[in-house]
Amino acid sequence: MAHLSSRLKAAREAAGYRTATIAAEALGVSYSTYASHENGSRGVSRPALTQYAKRFKVTTDWLLSGRGGGPDDDDVLPQTNTTLVSSKNPDMELDLDLFDQATQAADMIIEDYGRQVSLEKRHKLIQQQYHRLRALKSKNLVKDKG
Numbered sequence: 705m706a707h708l709s710s711r712l713k714a715a716r717e718a719a720g721y722r723t724a725t726i727a728a729e730a731l732g733v734s735y736s737t738y739a740s741h742e743n744g745s746r747g748v749s750r751p752a753l754t755q756y757a758k759r760f761k762v763t764t765d766w767l768l769s770g771r772g773g774g775p776d777d778d779d780v781l782p783q784t785n786t787t788l789v790s791s792k793n794p795d796m797e798l799d800l801d802l803f804d805q806a807t808q809a810a811d812m813i814i815e816d817y818g819r820q821v822s823l824e825k826r827h828k829l830i831q832q833q834y835h836r837l838r839a840l841k842s843k844n845l846v847k848d849k850g
Contacts, residue, residue, distance in 0.1 A: 707744055708744070708748065708767055708768060709741065709742055709743055709744030710744075711762075711766065711767050711770060711774075712741060712742050712748075712756060712760075712767060713742050714774075714775060715756070715757075715760035715761075715762045715766075715767065715774070715775050716742070716760055718760070718762075718775030719759065719760040719761055719775065721760075722807070722811050723811065723815075724738055724739045724742050725820060726811075726814075726823075726826065727759075728820075729820050729821070729822065729823060730759060730823050731755060731756070731759055733752070733755075735820070737752075741756075753767060753768070760775070761775070762774055762775055799838065799841070802834060802837045802838055802841065803830075803834055805833075805837055806830050806831075806833035806834035806836075806837055807830050807833075809833045809837075810826060810829040810830040810832075810833050811826075813829060813833075814826060814829070
């Protein structure tokens, strides 16, 4: 991975932002600005670099040179909570396969919508899709992967 642009994309994906559009929304920057940084057609300012590093949980050193805390370093990335918080059942475990399917479904819905949505709306949509899939799975209408 020789270029900042490819490291920026890797950091975004490792941080869980499936598309540049979603990352730009979370960062509070225009899609065209972020996309031009990620595709390498425009240089990145020091403040933007710092903002990207913080959001994607990597170091600016890694984004610039590939050295230092990157997305695979355990001390840089926070541990992921694998418990779905629910007021009805706070100890219910998160089904990671269903969560992945719910995230993909939500992102497809957003893409079809054709406009940017806030992160909060995306999270709510993922949550709705997850609960629908979980209900279908409980009725044996969704099969486990494998």
